[in-house]
Amino acid sequence: MHCWSFQLQVHSHAPTHVVLLVVEEPIEASLNRHCKECQDVGWGQHMVCNKKYHFVLPSSDTMVAACWNGKGGNASDGGLLLPNPTTTNYPNERKSSNNLVELEGHMMHGVFHSNGFGHLLCVNGVETGFDLAGRQILDFWDRLCTGLHARKVSLNDNSHKRGMELRLIHGVTYSEPWFGRWDYKFDRETFCVTQQMYQKAIEALQGMPLCLLINHLVTSNHEIPLIFSRYSTLSDNSLVTIGDLFHFMLELKSRLPPTNHQNPCIDSIYNTGVLAETNCRWSPKRFRWVSRQEVRDAARAYIGDIGLLDFVLKLLGNHIVGNYLVCRTLNLATKVLEYCLEDISNHASPNHQDGLLINNPKAKSAWYKISKFQLMKDIFYLYKYVLKDQKMSNAGIFSAIPMAVRIILDSKYLVKDYCSEVVPLKGMEGKSNIYCTVMLRNNSEEEDDNHKNVINNNAIILQPYECVPLKNSATIDDLKQEVERNFKERGFMVDSVAHLNNAKGTDLAFGMVEVGQNIVLEGRCSKEMGGVSEMFECGAINYLVHCPCGAKEDDGERMVSCDIFPHIFLCNRCEREIILLPSP
Missing domain, CATH: 3.10.20.90 (Phosphatidylinositol 3-kinase Catalytic Subunit; Chain A, domain 1)
Incomplete structure (x- = not known):
């Protein structure tokens, strides 16, 4: 297989470079004549093309692996053998190119058929330890597709960040998956999920009332009311629904400074310099964070009911009481809750922009202390205990949450239509x-x-x-x-x-x-x-699909394949649940 390499400059102000490899794969050199990605996304009726082209941004690991397999020896013996299209391909060169497109772990791997239909197979950004951010890679891929006059490009959205599925988080927040910012949209009906079902699921999650959710969880989960209180204090607009809360938190994340890994507790959205203002009753000496135990000991002299005191301390935080704001945070160094008081009586109304408080020394002093680390921790907590918690399935109105989440997570085949009709060739004379x-x-x-x-x-x-x-x-x-x-x-x-x-x-x-x-x-x-x-990308279809979800054709998901269907079939999960049922 022929292979070309290009050196790409990433940043003009601080030049860094990555290598783009383009590998031409003729059908006679393919390990599989048919394209599984075409079949999965619903293009199985397309005719098999005689060539496809791989566009790869390799990582250092995949380059070394391709080099090792290509030379059959130590990678330090030399660089990756890149075939020269104008010369004869040597066996090692063919092996290197073939091995390169089969490897996993590239920063980016996309493929185009010669008919203009393509697939984005993988993107690995800084979250997985690579040099480029995912958005930088997608920006480049999008420009590449536009320049090549792509017709349609598909992808299987399995994007994760810090243990969270982005198609769920961004669906609830922005009504579209993370790839939606590059115009990738729902296309394939996986598990028989239709476009209408997908849209209704997003609307159901976004519109879930926070007040009802908090009332339902207040006895079993004390952290969620605290998280809500924390961000409702910051927001200029009322946070009424789950969609409002997630949208505010993700927008706030983009405005917070990077976390200080040496002491993440000091990262905040306020300017500590305002504490020295002469018109503030609270001097820098008095404005300090005290531990939960210090607060408890001081209040113990006035409150005899220890249970009531502990309950109040657990729920108190980020609330305005009279002319004071009670701030509460977790000291990441000591793992101890800390509290402080902010006198807000002598300050003008804060300046706002897009619902977020702006640092303004003349408006309001340290309104809130929160780090990006804490923000991401709160987002993950809500993701885990609101969106993914299966206990919600028996909680009245909230039983719709697990079902809506399942529908969104099942909708992962996305397609961008660059130009569904083929681009007209430049008219040649005659x-x-x-x-x-x-x-x-x-x-x-x-x-x-x-x-x-x-x-x-x-x-x-x-x-x-x-x-x-x-x-x-x-x-x-x-x-x-x-x-x-x-x-x-x-x-x-x-x-x-x-x-x-x-x-x-x-x-x-x-x-x-x-x-x-x-x-x-x-x-x-x-x-x-x-x-x-x-002739077809789907190959010979000699099986039937009969799924309880309603699917009647292969949608790329794993399935049970039987020559003879049994009268009763139980999956492992159902079998375990039946075993746990009480005896009659």
Whole structure:
């Protein structure tokens, strides 16, 4: 396989470089003739292309691994062997290129078929220890797809950050997955989840009332009311729903300074310099954080009920009491809760911007002490105990939460439509473009059964249309030959032009069809190319899909495969639950 390398500059102000490798994979060199990604995203009816191109941003580990396997020895003996397209490919070079596209762990790996349809296979950013952020990689990939005139690009969204599925967090927050900022949208009905079901699930989670949720959890989970109080104090707008809370927290995250890893407790959104203002009753000496035990000991002289005192200390924090704001935080160094008081009586109303408090020494002093570390910890806590907690399934109105979460997590096949129709070729002198697809008439009942999901009235329509440049003086016979030449690599032989059965082979093509028109040509598959089963990306479909979720075709998810379906089938989870049931 031919391979080209390019050195890319990442930052102009502080130049750093990464390597982009482009590997051309002809079908005869492929380990698998058919594309699983096409089948999973619903493009299994596309004809197999004779070439596809891999675009790889390798990590240092994958470069070393490819080098090792390519040379069959120690990686320190030399660099990765990159084949020169103008020279003969040596066995080691072929092995290196082939191995490179099979390896996992690249910073980015995308692939394009020669028909303009592609797949983004992986993105690994700084979260997984790489040099580039995920958004930088996606920005580059998006520009690459635009420059190559991609038609449609798919991806399987399994993006995680700090143990949280981003498609769930961003779905609740922004009504779209993380990839949505690059216009990747819901496309494939996985587990029989439709676009309408997906949208309703997002709306259900976003609109869940916080007041009802807090009232429900206040006796079993004391931390969630505290988290809500913490951020409602900061927000200029009322936080009414779960969607409001997550949106505010993620927007706040983008405005907080990076965490100080040596002492994350000192990172905050306030300016400590304002504490020295002369018009403030609280001097810097008096404004200090005291431990929970100190607060408890001081209050013990006035409160005899120890249980009541502990309960108040557990819930007290980030509340305004009279003219004071009671601040509460966890000291990450000592792992002890700390409290402090802020006198807000002599301060003007704070200046606001987009619902967030702005540091303004003349407006309000230290309103709140929170680090980015604490913020991410709070987001994860809500993610775990509100969105992923299965105990909600028996909690009245909140029983909708697990179901909505499941629907969103099951909706992970995303597609960006760059230009669903093929980009017109630049008009060459004396030539015009038409757009062609082909229709196969099958005589084999076995082949019809194997492809019944793409058969329409005993015919298979192969999408998408492809642009075919044709001489202005070309005849119908010339049209057939040119289309056959374009599709011959996939084993297609033209018989006739649909709806032009009365046309003679010597008739001028552009006298019968218009420039830019979509036409269908009927034909048959070549037995020498392997027949119908070898022409489609899905290959031979010789199985049935029958899932309780309603799915009737393969959606790329794992399934139980049986030659003979049993009368009763139990998955491992159901079997364990039945064992735990009480005896009658």
